Amino acid sequence: MFEEDNAQWGLVHALVLDGKGGARAIARTELDSLQLQTQESLWLHWDRSHPQTRTWLLQDSGLSAFACDLLLEENTRPRLLQMANEQMLLFLRGVNLNPGAEPEDMVSVRIFAEAQRVISLRLRPLRASDEVLQQLDEGRGPKSSSELLLLMGELLTEKVQALVSELSEAVDEEEEKVETDERYSPEHGSLQQIRRRAAGLRRFLAPQRDIYAQLSRNKCSWFADPAADYWNELNNSLIRYLEELELARERAALVLESEDRRRSERMNRTMYRFGIITCIFLPMSFVTGLLGINVGGIPGASSPYGFLVASLIVLGLALGQWWLLRTLKWV
Numbered sequence: 001m002f003e004e005d006n007a008q009w010g011l012v013h014a015l016v017l018d019g020k021g022g023a024r025a026i027a028r029t030e031l032d033s034l035q036l037q038t039q040e041s042l043w044l045h046w047d048r049s050h051p052q053t054r055t056w057l058l059q060d061s062g063l064s065a066f067a068c069d070l071l072l073e074e075n076t077r078p079r080l081l082q083m084a085n086e087q088m089l090l091f092l093r094g095v096n097l098n099p100g101a102e103p104e105d106m107v108s109v110r111i112f113a114e115a116q117r118v119i120s121l122r123l124r125p126l127r128a129s130d131e132v133l134q135q136l137d138e139g140r141g142p143k144s145s146s147e148l149l150l151l152m153g154e155l156l157t158e159k160v161q162a163l164v165s166e167l168s169e170a171v172d173e174e175e176e177k178v179e180t181d182e183r184y185s186p187e188h189g190s191l192q193q194i195r196r197r198a199a200g201l202r203r204f205l206a207p208q209r210d211i212y213a214q215l216s217r218n219k220c221s222w223f224a225d226p227a228a229d230y231w232n233e234l235n236n237s238l239i240r241y242l243e244e245l246e247l248a249r250e251r252a253a254l255v256l257e258s259e260d261r262r263r264s265e266r267m268n269r270t271m272y273r274f275g276i277i278t279c280i281f282l283p284m285s286f287v288t289g290l291l292g293i294n295v296g297g298i299p300g301a302s303s304p305y306g307f308l309v310a311s312l313i314v315l316g317l318a319l320g321q322w323w324l325l326r327t328l329k330w331v
Contacts, residue, residue: 010050013043013133015133017141018040021139047121080211087112091109092108093107093156093205106201111149288310
């Protein structure tokens with residue numbers, strides 16, 4: 001019931017984490033008078049496209065105008081901004097798993113975080129937030145703001161792993177087909193698409209890797225003690241995925257280069273054969289053309305054996321050319 005009422009305000013989820021892995025939903029109208037217990041944390045997940053979201057951020061959130069402008073700006077890239085009073089702005093990207101969307105067209109989640117409050121904004125539905133809700137419903141969700149950020153980072157990274165594996169497998173299939181069948185011609189369009197998708201992922205994952213490295217060194221007092229190790233592990237995971245993406249791009253390029261080389265070799269062999277045929281028939285065409293001109297004095301024109309002699313001369317010329325080409329090792 002709360003979700004339907006909150007939706008008219010642009011509020012997708014409003015949850016109070018109980019510090020034990022669970023959460024309770026609250027209404028938008030409760031925010032102004034909400035009092036959190038020591039172990040509790042507040043998570044507000046907003047629809048950035050809703051006009052009421054902007055109104056609440058600017059008027060009722062308590063955030064500075066600078067922070068609000070960053071959260072609401074049109075285009076962003078992954079970044080981390082440490083603010084006063086142990087607050088932070090965290091912008092992350094995730095794989096777009098919405099129906100009909102390209103996975104590499106990554107969705108953005110913008111987060112303001114402090115000790116007992118997390119405010120997140122999204123423009124398009126984010127699968128990671130739905131999975132966080134599921135874990136909270138099962139009582140095994142994040143217990144604090146720090147754990148909520150970490151879980152969001154883990155879920156976003158997991159979706160990247162599946163897409164990277166998909167691209168690598170697609171390149172594996174093309175390589176295997178090229179190696180097992182010499183007549184197979186790989187699809188240039190599909191390989192170019194793999195390269196474009198890998199490049200699109202790298203554009204956002206590279207700065208996100210740096211963000212995870214920064215979070216592993218975060219000194220905020222409200223960050224859980226083991227969080228640094230987990231953020232460092234996420235950093236290492238993204239490094240591995242970026243290496244796999246770069247390898248997939250290079251392998252796709254090698255397959256394309258190999259196919260271009262094979263086509264060039266086939267074309268050269270074909271042109272070479274045509275050149276040999278032309279070289280053989282050109283002198284014979286000259287002889288037959290010379291004998292076919294309509295003037296008097298052609299040798300053997302009145303002889304019944306003229307055609308046979310001319311044919312033997314042309315045949316002999318062809319054999320002589322073949323012998324000469326073999327001697328010069330041109331064929």
